[in-house]
Amino acid sequence: MTKRFIKQLLCAAVLMATASSAVLAQSSTTTPSANPETPAANTSVKANFDRALGQEGNWYFSWGYSRQQYAPSDIHVSQPTLGNDFTVHKAAASDYPASFQETIDSITNLDFTTPQENIRIGRFMNPEKTFAIEFSLDHSKYNTNLNQTAAVTGTINNEAVNTNMVLDAQNFTYALHNGLNHLMINAVWLHHLAGPEKQPGDLQLISRVGAGILLPHADNTIFGRANQVGPKNQNVCCFASNDWWQVNGWTAGVEVGVRYTVYKSIYLELTSKLAYGVLRGVPVYMGTADQTIWMSEQVLSTGFLF
Secondary structure: OOHHHHHHHHHHHHHHHHHHHHHHHHHHHHOOOOOOOHHHHHHHHHHHHHHHHHOOOOEEEEEEEEEEEEOOEEEEEEEHHHOEEEEEEEEOEEOOOOOHHHHHHHHHOOOOOOOOEEEEEEEEOOOOOOEEEEEEEEEEEEEEOOOEEEEEEEEEOOEEEEEEEEEOOOOEEEEEEEEEEEEEEEEEEEEEEEOOOOOOOOEEEEEEEEEEEEEEEEEEEEOOEEOOOOOOOOOOEEOOOOOOEEOOEEEEEEEEEEEEEEEOOEEEEEEEEEEEEEEEEEEEOOEEEEEEEEEEEEEEEEEEEO
């Protein structure tokens, strides 16, 4: 992903988190009630919320790397002008992690986007720092496995087919390689497990639930014809047919793991995520593809409070 695009995503995340804070603050001061005890309760809620917003270390940011696994998936391809309208059934797929050397090179060259990286930026919404609203980006990668055999049904070259096909580099290779980007807004909960609270050695259970959009870059070849969406640094995003990244669906997921405070406001986090995605209109040569995806993911990241 381009550095300029990542900066735009981070700015959007900050704006969304700030907007969430404003909505919550407004709701805490405008709820009417005939109960005479309610104004005092509202005042207490507002005081707690204001105290949470005024604390140091109320924001956090993390960057990490990940691995993904995918359940077999049906991929429906429509190419009307070519007479193709077929489904590849239960296509197996894998991620595409960078090698250890590529990861080291990306860090030393300050190019952190070559591996399958993960960004989290969030804001705590209570003084205890146990609940937060968060923006997340999972830059995952998806590639159908080469040389597998899959059932294919539908119409190819205007002729009905019901057969098995080898998915090789020419017949059918389908990748969301740069990548299958999950952009989500999450609700986040933290629960103390062990060690001194809010001190080095603090171990917390962290859980997330959220939803958002899928922003993939499609790279595929079907029957010898590759899709073309233009250069990476031109028409970057998000809705034109020749944009490098395109909004092609939605995603929802849950994530559970642990967060460990290493030093002052620096922490390590290890989580496991399960996400479901619906892809529509993924560009292929002279047509589109549709698909649903189940993804499991393991994320190791480091972050800090600020």
